[in-house]
Amino acid sequence: MVNLRMVTRVGMGALISLSCAGAEVSALWGRDGGAWNPGGRLPDVSFAGYGCGERPLPHVPVVCNVRDFGAKGDGTTDDSGAFLAAIAKTEKGAIVVPPGRYRITKILEITKPGIVLRGAGADKSVLFCPVPLNDIKPDWGATTEGRPTSNYSWSGGIVWFKGRDKGKSIGTVTAQATRGDREVRVAGDTSMLRPGNWIQISVRDDDSRSLLDHLYSGDPGKLSKIPAGKHATTFVTRLRGIDGDRLTLERPLRIDLRPEWKPEVKVYAPTVTECGIEEIAFEFPAREYGGHFSELGYNAVAFSGVAHCWARNLRVINSDSGIYAGGRFCTVYGLRCEMRDVVEAGGVFGHHGVGLNGHDNLLTRFDIRQRFIHDITVEGGAGNVASSGRGTDLSFDHHKRAPYENVFTDIDLGLGTRMWRCGGGADLGRHCGARGTFWNIRAEKPQKYPKNFGPPSMNLVALVTREPSITEPDGIWFEAISPDAIQPANLHEAQWRKRLGAE
Numbered sequence: 001m002v003n004l005r006m007v008t009r010v011g012m013g014a015l016i017s018l019s020c021a022g023a024e025v026s027a028l029w030g031r032d033g034g035a036w037n038p039g040g041r042l043p044d045v046s047f048a049g050y051g052c053g054e055r056p057l058p059h060v061p062v063v064c065n066v067r068d069f070g071a072k073g074d075g076t077t078d079d080s081g082a083f084l085a086a087i088a089k090t091e092k093g094a095i096v097v098p099p100g101r102y103r104i105t106k107i108l109e110i111t112k113p114g115i116v117l118r119g120a121g122a123d124k125s126v127l128f129c130p131v132p133l134n135d136i137k138p139d140w141g142a143t144t145e146g147r148p149t150s151n152y153s154w155s156g157g158i159v160w161f162k163g164r165d166k167g168k169s170i171g172t173v174t175a176q177a178t179r180g181d182r183e184v185r186v187a188g189d190t191s192m193l194r195p196g197n198w199i200q201i202s203v204r205d206d207d208s209r210s211l212l213d214h215l216y217s218g219d220p221g222k223l224s225k226i227p228a229g230k231h232a233t234t235f236v237t238r239l240r241g242i243d244g245d246r247l248t249l250e251r252p253l254r255i256d257l258r259p260e261w262k263p264e265v266k267v268y269a270p271t272v273t274e275c276g277i278e279e280i281a282f283e284f285p286a287r288e289y290g291g292h293f294s295e296l297g298y299n300a301v302a303f304s305g306v307a308h309c310w311a312r313n314l315r316v317i318n319s320d321s322g323i324y325a326g327g328r329f330c331t332v333y334g335l336r337c338e339m340r341d342v343v344e345a346g347g348v349f350g351h352h353g354v355g356l357n358g359h360d361n362l363l364t365r366f367d368i369r370q371r372f373i374h375d376i377t378v379e380g381g382a383g384n385v386a387s388s389g390r391g392t393d394l395s396f397d398h399h400k401r402a403p404y405e406n407v408f409t410d411i412d413l414g415l416g417t418r419m420w421r422c423g424g425g426a427d428l429g430r431h432c433g434a435r436g437t438f439w440n441i442r443a444e445k446p447q448k449y450p451k452n453f454g455p456p457s458m459n460l461v462a463l464v465t466r467e468p469s470i471t472e473p474d475g476i477w478f479e480a481i482s483p484d485a486i487q488p489a490n491l492h493e494a495q496w497r498k499r500l501g502a503e
Contacts, residue, residue: 023487026439026461026479027471033498038252039180041457041477043405043435046495047251048385049362050310050331053496057310057331060116060276063093066102073100075128080106090115097280099124105131108159113273117159119280122315122336126281129158132320133297143293144225144425152297153351155304155324158282163272163305163327167200173263174245179256182240182249186265190242197239198268199247203261205231211261212429215402219455221430226401233382233402236268236328236359254382254405270307270327277301278312284319286341289349292373295320303327303358311335318342319370321352331362338369352377352397356384356406362492364388374423378403382433385492386411393418396438398454400424404433409440410490416443416464420450430454438463439491442483449478462486 028042029035038044050057064086067073071082079102086095092114099120104127108117119125134140134150141151171188184201193199205211207228212220215233233255241248247265257263284298298320301311306327313334316322322337332354342349353368353375359382366389368375374397376386382405386396390412396419398406413419419441422431432454440462441447447463449470456472462481469480488494 022485024481024485025487026481028459028461028477028479029488029491029494033494036495036498037180039178041435041473042459042491043254043383043407043437044252044495045360045383045385045405045407045492046499047329048360048383048492049364050308050329052329052360053362054500057276057312057333058274060094060114060118060274062096062118063090065096065098067098071097071100071102073098073102075101075103078103078105080104080108083108087115094118096120097125097127101126101128104129104158105136107133107136107156110159110161110275111163111272113271113275116276116278117280118276118278121279122281122313125279126283127158128283129298130285132295133158133299135296144428147293149293150296152299153293153295153320154355155299155302156297157299157302157321157324159277159300160302161272161275161304161306161309161327163270163307165200165268165270165305167267167269169264169266170199171265173201173257173265176259177253177257179254180252182252184247184249184253184257184263184265185245186247187245188265190245190247192267193239193242193247195239195241198236199239200234200236200266200268201253201257201263202232202234202266203255203257203263205229206260210258212402214256215404215433216430217434217455217457219430220402221452222427223429225425225427226429231402233380234359235382268307270305272306273308275306276310276312277314278310279314281315281317282319283317286318288343289345291345292351295351299324303330306330318349320350321372322350322354322368324352324355324357325361325363326355326357328359328361330358331364333362333365335363335366336369337367337372344371347371348373353391354386355379356386357381359383361385362387366390368392368394374399374421375418376408377423378406379424382406385409387490387492390414395419395421397422398424398431398436400428400431402429402433403436405435405437407437407439407492409437409492411441413441413443416445416447419443419447420453422453432458435459437461437491440483440486440489449476
């Protein structure tokens, strides 16, 4: 491990990677975050996860038991109807799944707020799911290259939390704003708004693809397969204040707002919130894996169009995909993925371990013992965090279409032969977008800076490496600090503590 302390210019000042009792700090962070500017190259992910990290995952009171609706949990009886009945009859609260092996052959959709499925532990309450999603509800599609495949190859779950945003439009942004700003001006009716309200700001690309260029910090790669004028991204925040047409935001803008992108402001009002699934195992049949895009949907959990939901202490066995965490401000805590009595194809079994497919979601305290084609995936979204986990030989799949300002921190890759293995069709941009950050990444094999993976605005700090540091304020940032020495070890937790003043 090469471990250099280099003098680096950041802005107008000079900073040095410091050493104190074996600890070292990054020039991007400094001591206790003193060098960090949320409008700078190190993104602000302190709002990621359930409740924006401001409250712990809740313990929702129990209201019913699946056994009350006829579930047997004997491994033979089809208990799908009992689960669906319990969900339908429950307006709000936790549905208990006692110890047992429950055969589930239908999709358990949850489309209302406040519903929690709670088992007795991931070693006691098991959902055995012998039928893939595409056999339950066929949904055929194709890859970007036109290969026929099931859409469940990259979406859906046997437990599926489905919501939508029903918020009303407020108006359009009238003045250009810059990333890091906390104020926008709006032409529209702001009389309905109050401090603490949630709003969503959306932008859509123009025909020159200038938004995509911005999301890649000016280095997008080839974009011909993304239709001109179609790419969009959104940002959700609470309001701190309203003064006529002037809105003060709780957190700084993640990107610029320019007139050519037609920025719009609306109330953010997701229909499904405060839902969760916890202390349960999902088991799929032992089988031979057919390879990439053969998957028919042996998938455990999906969140789509929801906010402030969670999956806690789940065990997933023999899945095509583990969890698709779409929506916003959702947490996946304590996930374990593993295989049993299966046949791999090319050393892998399954497609996606975890898909962080929305914005501001958090995956933490995970253990991925199954080697998927893509272990942890980000695509298109921003502000997502993967932290404090480990795997057999993890891949950080950046699936193109400008996934920007996502952070991977305090993770043990295992072997370390696949960190930069990624998917995504041709000409959909570079894999990683602006300011993607990798902080304290450990592995048996030393890592190198990934060429053509993303723009120079990416941040690589404290990876196992034999390479020297390259720290260019407006170019490549690769700080060769030992993962054993870097402080803070977890960038997300450090930002969260700094924002909330936690001790």
